[in-house]
Amino acid sequence: MTNTFDKIYQASIDNPEAFWAGVAEQIHWYRKWDKVLDDSDAPFYRWFTGGQTNVCYNAVDRHVEQGHGDQLAIIHDSPITGTQQKITYSQLQRRVAEFSGALVACGVERGDRVIVYMPMVPEAVVAMLACARIGAVHSVVFGGFASNELAVRIDDCTPRVIVAASCGLEPGRTVEYKPLLDDAIELAEHNPEHCIVFQRPEARADLIPGRDLEWGEAVAAGEPADCIPMEATDPLYILYTSGTTGQPKGVVRDTAGGIVALNWSMKNIYDMNPGEVYWAASDVGWVVGHSYIVYAPLFSRNTTIVFEGKPVGTPDPGVFWRVIEEHDVKVLFTAPTAFRAIKKEDPSGSYLEKYDVSGLRALFLAGERTDPDTLQWATEKLGVPVIDHWWQTETGWAICSNCIGIESLPVKQGSPTRPVPGWQMQVLNDQGNEIKSGDIGSLVVKLPLPPGTFPSLWNAKQRMFDSYLKNFPGYYETGDAGFIDEDGYVFVMSRTDDVINVAGHRLSTGAIEEVLASHPDVAECAVIGVNDALKGELPLGCLVLNAGVDRDDIEIVKESVALVRQKIGPVAAFKLAAVVTRLPKTRSGKILRGTMKKIADSTEWKMPATIDDPAILDEITDSLKVLGYAQG
Ligand code: COA
Ligand code: AMP
Secondary structure, eight states, rough: OOSSSHHHHHHHHHHHHHHHHHHHHTTSSSSSSSEEEEEEEETEEEEEEEEEEEEIIIIIHHHHHIIIITEEEEEEEEEEEEEEEEEEEHHHHHHHHHHHHHHHHHOOOOOOOOEEEEOSSHHHHHHHHHHHHHHEEEEOOOOOOOHHHHHHHHHHHHSSEEEEESSEEEETTEEEEHHHHHHHHHOOOSSSSSEEEEEETOOOOOOOTTTTTHHHHHHTTTTOOOOEEEEETTTEEEEOOOOSSOEHHHHHHHHHHHHHHHHHHHHHHTTTTTOEEEEEOOOTTTTTHIIIIIIHHTTTTTTEEEEEEEESSSOOTTHHEEEHHHTTEEEEEEEEEHHHHHHHHHHTTTGGSOOTTTOOOHHHHHOOOOOHHHHHHHHHHHOSEEEOOOTTTTTSOSSSSOOOTTTOOOOOOOOOOOOOOTEEEEEEEEOOBBOOTOOEEEEEEEESSTTSOOBBBTHHHHHIIIIIIIISSSSEEEEEEEEEEETSSSEEESSHHHHHHHEEHHHHEEHHHHHHTTSEEEEEEEEEEEEEEEEEEEEEEEEEEOTTTOOOOOOOOHHOOOOOOHHTTTGGOOEEEEESOOOOOBBBOOOOOHHHHHHHOOOOOOOTTTTTTTHHHHHHHHHHTTTTTOOO
């Protein structure tokens, strides 16, 4: 072992407690921990038990107290409204303290949940930090979800208050949040006591007297509140993500682990120095937004960009380059799909010539595997390292990455490089045995997971165990399949469950099936993720109708598409469906979704030995052809 990365990695594996205790010295504690790693309830591990800290203090107040109050904390760049806003750390501290006061005045106490349903405006960040400041647990819900999804989250985390904006803005469309919020509260069994609404000029919301307050009115009713010491293991937030059913999983992040790991990651993974500008072009509603728009850059005193726009069309495929030049962005983090969108509209990269992006040091991609074409295009055009790194909502930060802040390792196309310090990866077969390098199996992480990961699912410890810890005792099951090569590089190939990735957004085919099955004419259905050149995957549904239904298939397909948009939201991007007479199944009745996907994607497939009726695959193939798939 000669290189720096190997040494640091090995130290983190040989003695995780010493490693993370050292790293934890870099953050502010009101009280140091009693135990670095608490294994008293294994396989549920906790980090830094007995310690006390505060996320907001580490993200904001500490920098002001150390004399950096005039540094920019947030740049809001909104090409969609044509506005920009710059907020210093001192200004952020004041705004957050005031909004914490508003929450307190609404009755929010330590441990209460607060849902944040907001687009990419600085107030979303303020609301999250304000919760952290007073020990409330935030749960941010992505604006592209419909009322029903919001209602499910309201019932699961039972918020005392919901903070929302009056609207979000999509190209050519104003998404009014307030009617969606009102419908969700109507649908939910739990009712929040108050809603605080940030009114945007593009669409003002009607308020319900007594329950709803305008942002300014709520702030005026409170007194600025201070950070309070929180237990290291207190929950910071709940973030819902797709599982295999319509009931999303409430991933919990605890207080201290998140600060320690994210703060460490900014230097060691992304090579960021305090004072520099970092841009994660994602949304606060996703884990990337939580970790790398809000928390990590603020912990490490960077300036974070809150970008309200799209990679193309706001107004053109040069917008990313404009933002990089204008704000002197050092590292950009986004999803490969964003680069595919830019490449599609500007294959020669002509828009790049209009801007000076020479300040950019690296591009990080995650959310889905970076395809070689995109990797090559981005590397060529930007002339900086393009780093594919792999992580999940559950893990909160990267499992595998090229840690350029420690040492740049050689890139292998199609691989997110090697496990990051703290992560011990293995590939196991279905029997739980390790398999030889190069062979595909389940990607698992040896327990304990490092700090900053999820200690559990909200109110669902058993589900946590069943979903992630049961199949491979002693390991965390990532739900991804892949292999590790002879140099220790990890290759992530596919999911082992029903989760698909659409434009870097994680969706459950099971959840879409549940909605389709609720259509009165649908007897059964199967949803698969088919390959798509722009979005990576798209959901495609095959519908079997109830006997005796003699309505036009096209009408039923249209209604099904509308139903998914209404129940899950536009983010599901569900537009492809076909009516078929039967679904291909095994003799024991399992739907052969894997075979359907291979046929749709025109990849090699074998007739499953257990299929009950091989002839049905011909009909499925014809239907897929009509939709533009299975082209041979
Ligand atoms: N609020 C309301 N609706 C939203 C929304 C939001 N926050 N975000 C997306 N939607 C809508 C879109 O308007 C679109 O609606 P439409 O069917 O009426 O066109 C639908 O949801 C699907 O959105 P999306 O899959 O994002 O497709 P798109 O065509 O609008 O844009 C990309 C395609 C590639 C430009 C876009 O997906 C993108 O920028 N991706 C970056 C990936 C990313 O940020 N991933 C997060 C994890 S890192
Ligand atoms: P999410 O929880 O939304 O972040 O989605 C996590 C899932 O996205 C992972 O389990 C993977 O299936 C996929 N994913 C994320 N990043 C990568 C990557 N770099 N390579 C391959 N798959 C990825």
